[in-house]
Amino acid sequence: MEAKFTEAYPKAPDAAREAECGRVSDMLDLMIDGEASSEEQRFFNDHIEECVNCFENHQKQKLLKGLVSGHLKRVIVPQSLVRSIKARIQETL
């Protein structure tokens, strides 16, 4: 595995890789919010395929978003509110 990895990236020294990780880390929100361009998505996905650290960070960020979107309870609108809005609108000229 290690050999294959080095072969695939013969010209990526540590500093360059770190810079890539930094860029990927800055893009986490864009990615989970669906705001990244297709070029950014390609760069991001290519990187996390090879970088465990960034892959895990992406998973965590997705999980965080999912906790809010999937678990936060919605409050029920009181029926009286609909009625009073309609009533007040009707009496407004």
Next chain:
Amino acid sequence: MSDQTGKQLSKEEKDARFEAELLPVLDPLYNFAYRLTLDEDDANDLVQETYLKAYRFFDYFEQGTNAKAWLFRILKNSFINEFRKKSKQPAKVDYSEVEGYYNTDDVEGEGGVATTTDMRTESVQDLIGDEVASALNALPVDFRTVIILCDLEGFTYEEMAKILDIPIGTVRSRLHRARNSLKEKLEKYAKSMGYNS
């Protein structure tokens, strides 16, 4: 009055259009108001005020455009202008009062999540929801706002920028900081759930 539409609508027509286009947003709007004020009565007042303002300015609302973003923007402005002043305390952070029956410390004291494994899935879902709500409610209102708009209501960065009257760059950085804070608050809980390796 109806300069924008070109023709004068009767009150009945206007009311019907208003109800058809704007009332469907009531549920997300009320939820947003509740997450801002953390109080059902305040949320009620805020939403009502928002709809009355929207009605007054309805002639300036372009049919078929983003009614949801428009109403959210009005509500957010009302909240900043009036409600923040009214309730002097720096947001009502006392989420234990709001979220009620579930106490974090108890669960941790009794061996944490292990006790929940026998529970029905639904209860576990409730429990996670309560933790998320507690963590979210403990955030400063600006942070809470961007997370609600983005993660719960699914607004785009561009829509959020319009609702909040801030540049997209600010939306991004605020969202980033908000998520970091939320992460911090949820970390202990996440660890106990085995989410954080």
